[in-house]
Amino acid sequence: MMKKIPVIEIFGPTIQGEGMLIGQKTMFVRTAGCDYSCRWCDSAFTWDGSAKKEIRQLTALNIWRELQQLGGDRFNHVTISGGNPALIQALGELVSLLKQNGIRVALETQGSRWQEWFYEIDDLTISPKPPSSGMKTDFHVLDDIIFRLTKKEKQGVSLKVVVFDDADFSYAEMVHKRYPHIPFYLQVGNDAISSNDESMLRTALLDKLNWLVEKTVQSKDMNDVRVLPQLHTLLWGNKRGV
Numbered sequence: 408m409m410k411k412i413p414v415i416e417i418f419g420p421t422i423q424g425e426g427m428l429i430g431q432k433t434m435f436v437r438t439a440g441c442d443y444s445c446r447w448c449d450s451a452f453t454w455d456g457s458a459k460k461e462i463r464q465l466t467a468l469n470i471w472r473e474l475q476q477l478g479g480d481r482f483n484h485v486t487i488s489g490g491n492p493a494l495i496q497a498l499g500e501l502v503s504l505l506k507q508n509g510i511r512v513a514l515e516t517q518g519s520r521w522q523e524w525f526y527e528i529d530d531l532t533i534s535p536k537p538p539s540s541g542m543k544t545d546f547h548v549l550d551d552i553i554f555r556l557t558k559k560e561k562q563g564v565s566l567k568v569v570v571f572d573d574a575d576f577s578y579a580e581m582v583h584k585r586y587p588h589i590p591f592y593l594q595v596g597n598d599a600i601s602s603n604d605e606s607m608l609r610t611a612l613l614d615k616l617n618w619l620v621e622k623t624v625q626s627k628d629m630n631d632v633r634v635l636p637q638l639h640t641l642l643w644g645n646k647r648g649v
């Protein structure tokens with residue numbers, strides 16, 4: 408029998424709004440539960456109890472069928488996010504099922520837990536958390552995850568650090584220096600996650616992007632990085648399910 412996976416949202420097709428695959432057409436599967444509680448988490452409903460009623464316990468097959476119902480033949484890429492999907496061992500069954508059906512699979516996680524099924528992921532984004540999040544990175548765990556992943560040659564791995572302030576930028580420099588061979592992305596932090604004024608939000612995010620680009624061009628330690636906004640937030644604001 409297939410194991411159950413706690414799912415809070417399945418949506419798409421949309422585009423990947425962040426990181427190494429920005430602009431890639433994809434479906435999303437968002438799992439419930441996180442071992443972190445970042446101060447500025449834009450998906451806190453996955454772990455703070457506010458959307459408890461929306462959590463469904465689904466098998467990999469249930470999820471695959473729902474993806475097909477929603478996306479028909481308009482997708483060949485699925486992104487798994489959360490919460491922290493790396494908490495869920497049973498996700499390995501979904502990853503295998505998707506791959507058997509010719510789907511490319513991406514994963515978003517913060518790098519606090521390892522799963523053997525990481526090896527099946529085509530595009531793996533690890534997003535360690537800077538000081539403004541209130542979380543502390545366990546570098547023993549992160550070193551181990553990066554070490555295991557880089558043993559496999561063909562795996563697509565990237566690091567993505569969200570930056571809100573100068574201390575976050577210094578943390579990002581330190582992470583990039585520690586893993587210089589992993590493609591590195593800087594992402595603009597959204598500090599207005601409750602705002603529904605989309606034009607004000609856009610202006611604020613673009614100002615923040617400007618600031619982050621300026622910091623990056625001035626930094627001698629950030630010569631091989633990419634700076635990006637959250638494209639979906641620029642397009643659709645703080646809406647869920649896009």
Ligand SMILES: C[S@@+](CC[C@H](N)C(=O)[O-])C[C@H]1O[C@@H](n2cnc3c(N)ncnc32)[C@H](O)[C@@H]1O
Nearest residue numbers: 447448449450489490491515516517534596597
């Ligand atoms: C909601 S998290 C879920 C996956 C995993 N828990 C993680 O943090 O990587 C997905 C991505 O959104 C980013 N994110 C969360 N809140 C954000 C915010 N307010 N502004 C910018 N990025 C944010 C996270 O850093 C992470 O890269």
Ligand SMILES: Nc1nc2[nH]cc(C(=O)O)c2c(=O)[nH]1
Nearest residue numbers: 422423424425488515639649
């Ligand atoms: N379009 C879109 N792109 C995303 N990239 C990462 C997301 C996430 O919440 O993990 C996300 C999301 O929620 N929507």
Ligand code: SF4
Nearest residue numbers: 441443444445448490
């Ligand atoms: S690790 Fe990800 S899902 Fe968990 S609280 Fe932080 S941003 Fe939110």
Ligand SMILES: [Mg+2]
Nearest residue numbers: 449450488637
């Ligand atoms: Mg998001």
